[in-house]
Amino acid sequence: MFENIIGNSKIKQVLLNSVENNKTSHSYLFVGIEGIGKKMIATELAKMLLCLDEKKYCNKCKSCIEFNSNNNPDFLCIEPDGNSIKIEQIRYIQKKIQEKPIISNRKVYIINDADKMTGEAQNCLLKTLEEPPEYATIILIGANENAFLTTIKSRCMIIHFNRIENDEIKRYLEENYNMYNISQNMLETFQGSIGKAKVLKDKQEQYSNIEDIINNLEKKDIIDIIQMADMIYKSKDEIFEILDYINIILLKMAKMRYKYTECINIVENTKKRLKQNANYDMCIDNMLFNIWEEVN
Secondary structure, rough: OOOOOOOOOHHHHHHHHHHHHOOOOOEEEOOOOOOOHHHHHHHHHHHHHOOOOOOOOOOHHHHHHHHHOOOOOOOOEEEEEEEEEEEEHHHHHHHHHHHOOOOOOOOOEEEEEEHHEEEHHHHHHHHHHHOOOOOOEEEEEOOOOOHOOOOHHOOOEEOOOOOOOOOHHHHHHHHHHHOOOHHHHHHHHHHHHHHHHHOOOHHHHHHHHHHHHHHHHOOOOHHHHHHHHHHOOOOOOHHHHHHHHHHHHHHHHHHOHHHHHHHHHHHHHHHHHOOOOOOOOHHHHHHHHOOOOOHH
């Protein structure tokens, strides 16, 4: 199990050992940035816990077969309803968890993006975490540990997931997408997230253009820079990823030339203004002009 999930080897081994030694917790909290395999590992753990074979990863028993076809009645994964996980969803878990297992000897419930639970939902879940049925395991998954009530965290085994190493992401993209010659700047943009790498993997040309813009700040006049930046103006839906990438480049340049340090603050201020719904084109205009003015 876990062999097709890259990264976090120590966590995978700890979970495997706990299953093999029958020492799993009744409640887990998987914490880490988006796109590093938390839900995939939680799902594989659920499958192991429900497996009817003594080795716990047979992939052949009735439980595993039903699990693979998303029909195992002893497993449930809850996702946010809109922007949050609501109390009604937690009440549904509470109702189902009291029912005895049907196929397996256990029941497993995953709450994905659990850090989006409302306060009411968390307080409701607390009752179940305090006295879970002997056969039940609940796995909470979230990126923001601070969003959870202290009382929730105190009743869970908290497992902190690490960002995936750049070398592992690079190897994954080479083996699965035939992507070679990935720039170091591009790898750093992924921020250790396979999920983010998958989203941005087809953006190499676009991000190469961004590097050209930054590298030409001292060689071109502002009109040329704005013309070169046409792609940025047209990328409103992914502007925050683009601004992160610009700052990765600027940070490297700032280590060699101090004047680029203030440019990083200019980009960060642009992010804040965009989040406050300021005019998009005007924000980009001001950012480019202020950066160009700063380095010239």
